[in-house]
Amino acid sequence: MPFYEENPKDIKQADLVVAVPSYNEAESIGHTVEQCSKGIKQHFSYLSSVLINCDNHSTDKTRDTFFSAPVDVPRIYLSTQPGEIGKGSNLRNLFVKARDLQAKVVVVIEADIKNVSPHWIRNLAEPVLKGAGYVCPLYLRHKYEATLTSSLVYPLMRCLYGRRVRQPNVGDFGFTGRLLDSFLDSPLWTESVRMYGVDIWMTTVALNSRLPICQAVMGAPKIHRMKDPYAHLSVMFQQVVRTIFDQMSIYSNFWLQVKWSKPTSLFGTDSHEMETPLPVEVNVSQLHERFLQGFETYSGIWERVYDQTICPKIQEIRGLGLQHFSFPTQTWAKILFDTAKAYQSLGEGERVSLLDSLLPLYLGKVLSFVKKTERMSLQQAEEYIENECTVFEENKPYLAKIWE
Amino acid sequence: MSRILVVDDEEHIRLLYSEELKEAGYEVITADSGYKLLERIEEEKPDLVVLDIKMVDYNGLDLLQDIRNRFYDLPVILSTAYDTFKEDMKSIAADFYVVKSFDLTELKKKIAMALETRLPT
Missing domain, CATH: 3.90.550.10 (Spore Coat Polysaccharide Biosynthesis Protein SpsA; Chain A)
Incomplete structure (x- = not known):
């Protein structure tokens, strides 16, 4: 009550x-x-x-x-x-x-x-x-x-x-x-x-x-x-x-x-005229910096948690620099799947660290999204996200395998 | 055998889709307009609908909303000559879309995906 x-x-x-x-x-x-x-x-x-x-x-x-x-x-x-x-x-x-x-x-x-x-x-x-x-x-x-x-x-x-x-x-x-x-x-x-x-x-x-x-x-x-x-x-x-x-x-x-x-x-598809969304500014340098900072603090956790193919991939992404930055969706999906699996077996304190270690990678993924879509219209960016979702779905068998 | 309803007002498209999809192992039924489409779906119980967006008398995107409201999980694949329809939010109620072509590889791939989509009931 x-x-x-x-x-x-x-x-x-x-x-x-x-x-x-x-x-x-x-x-x-x-x-x-x-x-x-x-x-x-x-x-x-x-x-x-x-x-x-x-x-x-x-x-x-x-x-x-x-x-x-x-x-x-x-x-x-x-x-x-x-x-x-x-x-x-x-x-x-x-x-x-x-x-x-x-x-x-x-x-x-x-x-x-x-x-x-x-x-x-x-x-x-x-x-x-x-x-x-x-x-x-x-x-x-x-x-x-x-x-x-x-x-x-x-x-x-x-x-x-x-x-x-x-x-x-x-x-x-x-x-x-x-x-x-x-x-x-x-x-x-x-x-x-x-x-x-x-x-x-x-x-x-x-x-x-x-x-x-x-x-x-x-x-x-x-x-x-x-x-x-x-x-x-x-x-x-x-x-x-x-x-x-x-x-x-x-x-x-x-x-x-x-x-x-x-x-x-x-x-509600017919009921009202569409307005225009408000612009959002993104600081790409800040995103890149926070992604790079993650390596100093969380490399150890990443090596323990992620599939052996992931850490070399993250290092490769790090080496691309801001201008050519790109974070493949398949890598991101596997990172999330591995993190979800690892989360289940950890105690409370370790869970906090695990999720903290995911944050710089997430910011790296956002940076990659911003760079890929900067010249795209809203509709094109939505299509890009839909394609990313398909990559997640294609990789779901990997999640099912590590889960069971 | 999965049953596919092809809704298109162009006869040559209905013929092409029918022939190729039958060859691919599907049972195919056709409709030349959106007239009484919901009743037709109710009666014939297709496993999937391939729906033309621009028909002379019917807007496929409006028909899509009607289908989704009445047959929530029935797979619908939009078939269109142009991809400008994506500007209309109604299109997100479709499972997939394909641009019309004489090569039906993409359509067949999407049909297979839609039919193997699985959600617990």
């Missing part, structure tokens, strides 16, 4: 729950809640609905702003206990409450999105009403936005679970109430899941539920409050990758049976 709940209208049942997780979001939550409310009123006025703010006991009046926003949908405020932070903790409280409310559809929208609009609620909820089990948005993204997803999360998840979900850890979702039990009963509830790992954790649970997955075309980029993309890179990288590797162990009976991959259904 949540530590704290305010339910002023004493709502006991809701078909549609729209939830906004938060931690100190007083500045932005009012706008987000207003847009969500408009979405509910415009598109789902025939359903019983509620807006839930699931909060980390914010100290900046997030709760007050949530309740004072001028909306006419009933509201419930949930909070973790003081000091317990993390989006995952908030969502766990949401799952419990949504199950109590017998929700048929749940939509999650992050609190700090500047350009959230009412049709986003429709795009994430309507596919569920039409039979989808889980809906991931497809935001318009610059080719260098969310490189962790493009270079690691998407190809690996697609190769493992066989479904082409392009933005599986984007942070906003729609899902059927039938998944609430699966979320609450999942055996994995780690520190990483309580934090940044929760988004990929939810998608993985959904992929393993066998329910139909839909991708909703949002027609717009997702514009957050300004953040430094490298400020939390190491922590986020650890938590996301750790969550994927932890779930690989739980769901190995599923993914070992998967061969190649299949598309999802789509929603």
Whole structure:
């Protein structure tokens, strides 16, 4: 049960729950809640609905702003206990409450999105009403936005679970109430899941539920409050990758049976004009430097963990220099597969070092992607990523072999 | 034997695909338009659909969305004369695409891959 709940209208049942997780979001939550409310009123006025703010006991009046926003949908405020932070903790409280409310559809929208609009609620909820089990948005993204997803999360998840979900850890979702039990009963509830790992954790649970997955075309980029993309890179990288590797162990009976991959259904392809994604600047020298720094600290780990063909290959890549830098996708796929396998047999401290040692290689892969795609359009870069995914799928037998 | 439904409004393409795919060991059925395509799929239960994108009366990409919504896991391969369709996001609901050619090597390869794709049910 949540530590704290305010339910002023004493709502006991809701078909549609729209939830906004938060931690100190007083500045932005009012706008987000207003847009969500408009979405509910415009598109789902025939359903019983509620807006839930699931909060980390914010100290900046997030709760007050949530309740004072001028909306006419009933509201419930949930909070973790003081000091317990993390989006995952908030969502766990949401799952419990949504199950109590017998929700048929749940939509999650992050609190700090500047350009959230009412049709986003429709795009994430309507596919569920039409039979989808889980809906991931497809935001318009610059080719260098969310490189962790493009270079690691998407190809690996697609190769493992066989479904082409392009933005599986984007942070906003729609899902059927039938998944609430699966979320609450999942055996994995780690520190990483309580934090940044929760988004990929939810998608993985959904992929393993066998329910139909839909991708909703949002027609717009997702514009957050300004953040430094490298400020939390190491922590986020650890938590996301750790969550994927932890779930690989739980769901190995599923993914070992998967061969190649299949598309999802789509929603929202006709509804709106496409906007243009915001430009993203990449510092290639910094990426190269961080890749090279990895050799000083992590060569020993790499030699212990990777297949004997990999380390000479990494040395070869190192020797290419920035101008001719290229990181073959097959090498990258094998590195991830070897790391995933090694992770399973290590203790906690060694796991941290292992994932730290993967980070410079990931930055090298990003650098290679940037260099290969710098003259490409967004669509061409997407095709390049699709081809990389095929390389992952072609090499999956190697993963199956070392796993078993 | 896997059953393949070829949907194309050009007769010579239907003939070419039928002949070559039959030779490759598939059972082939054809449709010359998207008219009542979903009902046809329901009745004939193909294992895979090869779908032309540009037909005189039907947009293959719209038909693809309908197929995906009703037959979630039915493999669909888009067949097209030009690859400009990739600018349309609807195309990502297809398993694969091929550019039309008299050499069906690529099509046969994609059909084999689509048919051997395996997800636990």
